[in-house]
Amino acid sequence: MRAIVISSPGGPDVLEWREVPDPVPARGEVVIEITASAVNRADLLQRQGLYPPPPGASEIPGMECSGVITEVGEGVDTLTVGDEVTALLAGGGYAEKVAVPWQQVMPAPTSLAESAALPEVACTVWANVFMAARLRKGETLLVHGGASGIGTMAIQLGKAFGSRVIVTAGSEAKLERCLALGADRGINYREEDFSQALKDDRPDVILDIMGAKYLQPNVAVLAHGGRLAIIGMQGGTKGELDIAALLRKRGTVMAxxxxxxxxxxxxxxxxxxxxxxxxxxxxxAISPVVHAEIPMEHAAEAHRMLEAGDHIGKILLVG
Structure with a gap:
């Protein structure tokens, strides 16, 4: 098969479309012939040599895909050849085929191409906002980076489950798209300090992609009993936490x-x-938000697009 290989750590040009051995399903795995994958910020870090895949995972980048099952390994009895699926991956999505544990495979809920935009964002939001932070009907959710893939999913899921949603984004165009998706309020972080804007409008749950830079202001705006879920480090890895403020609010910080x-x-x-x-x-009721579909062999172009930061939603790599 062909796949994107990282020839050495560096910029987008180190992504090379090469022939590599076909995957073979281990016990408990299936092989998916990939229709589409998607680009995530973790892929950029992996390309730069800053975020290696977990031990035993494929060195090929790509953390989600959609496609059709072509092989079923021993011990798998819930999936069959020909099933149209989408999958959460530890790696291997920038390829024509991938082997994946059966537990991480889900039925495709919409067209195969669009379904590739869903696994990483849906699983991230579900795990953090609903399973860990326990967002409840009637509560307020603050989503940083509301126009990102995760942000556009968080807006839609928050509204679908009866919450009020506030977002931050870096342009009026992005805020307009977030409001069109259902967000109740938008804050342009380039023009307004969200911690000042939310002094009288405190969120119960915050989904944060920034990390260190936003740690103190996030805690400052949390409602009493609020929960801060950190899922990214775009604003750094080491921050200072006002524990007294957190105690007064009976707040929770999780990552x-x-x-x-x-x-x-x-x-x-x-x-x-x-x-x-x-x-x-x-x-x-919930729709994948796809900014662009790019041929997989041109993954470098997709990485440049993600790094530029002008996109809204997901950038797909199609076979």
Whole structure:
């Protein structure tokens, strides 16, 4: 098969479309012939040599895909050849085929191409906002980076489950798209300090991609009993926490990564997504937000597009 190989750590030009050995399913795995994959910020870090895949995972980048099952390994009795699926991956998505543990495979809830835009964002939002932070109906959710793939999913899921949603984004065009997706309020972080803007409008749950830079202001705006879920480090890795402020609010700060979890842990999240999110997608209540579809062999172009930061939603790589 052909796949994108990282020839050495560096810029987008180190991504090379090469022939590599076909994947062989181990016990408990299936092989998917990939229709589409998607680009995530973790892929950029991996390309730069800053975020290697977990031990035993494919060195080929790509953390999600959609496609058709072509092989089923021993011990798999819930999936069959010919099933149209989408999958959460530890690696291997920038390729024509990938082997993946059966627990991380879900039915495709919409067209195969669009379904590739869903696994990473849906699983990330479900695991952090609903499983860990326990967002409840009537509460307020603050989403940083509302126009990102994760942000556009968080807006739609928050609204679908009866919450009020506030977003931050870096342009009026992005804020307009977030409001069109259902967000109740938008803050342009280039023009307004969100911690000042939200002094009288405090969120119960914050989904944060920034990390260190936003740690103190996030804690400052949390409602009493609020929960801060950190899923990214775009604003740095080391911050200062005002524990007294957190104590006064009876607040919670949590952080998690999806990629390093075991197949069984990922499987629990995937089951929740398939049961609770996919019916909303199939009914049209939640839609994948796709900014562009780029041929997989031109993955470097997709990386440049993601790094430029002008996109809204997901950038897909199609076979």
């Amino acid at each position: 998690s990564a999806l990629r390093s979890r075991t197949p069984d842990e990922k499987g629990a999240i995937c089951r929740g997504v398939a049961d609770s999110v996919w019916p909303l997608v199939s009914a049209g």
